[in-house]
Amino acid sequence: MFGSLTNFESLFDELRRMEQDMDELFGRWAAPAGIRSVSRGTFPPTNVGATENTVDVYLFAPGLDPKGIDISVQQNLLLVSGERRLTINDKATYYRQERFGGEFRRVITLPEDVDANRVEAKYRDGILQISLQRTEAARPRQIQVQ
Incomplete structure (x- = not known):
């Protein structure tokens, strides 16, 4: 029943990785991650x-x-x-x-x-x-x- 929830976590991890890759590709700073980040x-x-x-x-x-x-x-x-x-x-x-x-x-x-x-x-x-x-x-x- 809860197996599909883990797919969302991996999906968000993949989206975050893609965003960092795009930032690096276009020379922008990678967005900080974490609750204390700005x-x-x-x-x-x-x-x-x-x-x-x-x-x-x-x-x-x-x-x-x-x-x-x-x-x-x-x-x-x-x-x-x-x-x-x-x-x-x-x-x-x-x-x-x-x-x-x-x-x-x-x-x-x-x-x-x-x-x-x-x-x-x-x-x-x-x-x-x-x-x-x-x-x-x-x-x-x-x-x-x-």
Whole structure:
């Protein structure tokens, strides 16, 4: 009864192998596999979290020049763009290239209560941290009963 399910697994394995073969044939990077992998087009990987006072965005992007990173906030969108330059040896034969190189752009939707005038950005150890303050009206406050 369950014998046909194993055929699906081998079919997907074969499709994955064919995709990697096509990527190598046409010079594209093979797509990473696994739950912790980042697919193509999502550089840099990003975490977004929030506290009562801030929304914090972390972009994991080693090898960037901080002067070449452009950050802007438009309405409730955070736009981050830049370029990672890679040193490539023309005389070497590469069998696999997984490190992203080139221009990137990420657009991150923010909560509506972010104050676009109160934003800080720091780049350290390959991590770009952007902290956006929430508006005063959005912060919880204690009201005393008289």
